[in-house]
Amino acid sequence: MRFEGHVVLVTGAAKGIGLRIARAFAREGARVAALDIDAPGADALARELVAEGREALALKADVTAAPEVRQAVDAVLGRWGRIDVLVNNAGGFSVIRRTEDIPDDEWEAIFRFNVTSAFLCAKAVLPQMKRQRSGAIVNLSSVAGRAGAVTVTSHYAAAKAALLGFTRHLAREVAREASGLTRWRRARSPPSGAGGISSLAVKGTSTTSRPQNSPTLVAEARSMTAGLKWSGGTGR
Numbered sequence: 001m002r003f004e005g006h007v008v009l010v011t012g013a014a015k016g017i018g019l020r021i022a023r024a025f026a027r028e029g030a031r032v033a034a035l036d037i038d039a040p041g042a043d044a045l046a047r048e049l050v051a052e053g054r055e056a057l058a059l060k061a062d063v064t065a066a067p068e069v070r071q072a073v074d075a076v077l078g079r080w081g082r083i084d085v086l087v088n089n090a091g092g093f094s095v096i097r098r099t100e101d102i103p104d105d106e107w108e109a110i111f112r113f114n115v116t117s118a119f120l121c122a123k124a125v126l127p128q129m130k131r132q133r134s135g136a137i138v139n140l141s142s143v144a145g146r147a148g149a150v151t152v153t154s155h156y157a158a159a160k161a162a163l164l165g166f167t168r169h170l171a172r173e174v175a176r177e178a179s180g181l182t183r184w185r186r187a188r189s190p191p192s193g194a195g196g197i198s199s200l201a202v203k204g205t206s207t208t209s210r211p212q213n214s215p216t217l218v219a220e221a222r223s224m225t226a227g228l229k230w231s232g233g234t235g236r
């Protein structure tokens, strides 16, 4: 099992892609913290995983609210004492509108849900990952963030593009800090349109891209850009 004993925090884990990511990590031996604003959904997942003999923790939190995010991260640390992987999955949009019809406050809310949430969660886990000298942050963007798409909305496309920028910057920022101390590797994004998950490797395993239909870890995610990885090690 590739993630035996690792602690993985997945946001938006009660349904959809986040649910599949959480299950996939659990199948690979991870201890899974399932964070969602939908408490019954997160509880149901945690119960399912525990019934299968896994370790799981349900966390009710709103990823757009800093105090709730910090509380959730504290709960994970209280339970397991570390966080190896953060998957910033929660995000999306609800209604397709033409740009001129988007209310100003809805524009802000979509940015908060898709970008600020990733910032808040990363901010909450980074100090611990730095103490551990290992960790990975995975941000789920969208092909809409690269090229736009008529099936989504301009605020969603813009927010996912911003998330790509945040991800790339964060990878460089942390890699720079880590490079003097430890081996590090910046995660690769999958080819445009290819979908899939890359860089879920933790500690000493290689960073790879996996196609969407791969029967391997976390194959269901449609699109993502990977975050960062650094690990204590031999400097190889």
Ligand SMILES: NC(=O)c1ccc[n+]([C@@H]2O[C@H](COP(=O)([O-])OP(=O)(O)OC[C@H]3O[C@@H](n4cnc5c(N)ncnc54)[C@H](O)[C@@H]3O)[C@@H](O)[C@H]2O)c1
Binding pocket: 011, 012, 013, 014, 015, 016, 017, 018, 035, 036, 037, 038, 041, 061, 062, 063, 064, 088, 089, 090, 091, 092, 093, 140, 141, 142, 143, 222, 223
């Ligand atoms: N579904 C797609 O086709 C697709 C394509 C590209 C990218 N994505 C991205 O993948 C991610 C997951 O998409 P999905 O379709 O599985 O989403 P979904 O809508 O099916 O599930 C989202 C989950 O997030 C939870 N959630 C909503 N608001 C929250 C909040 N404020 N705090 C915490 N949790 C909250 C919901 O309760 C739900 O469990 C999103 O970031 C989305 O933008 C999805």
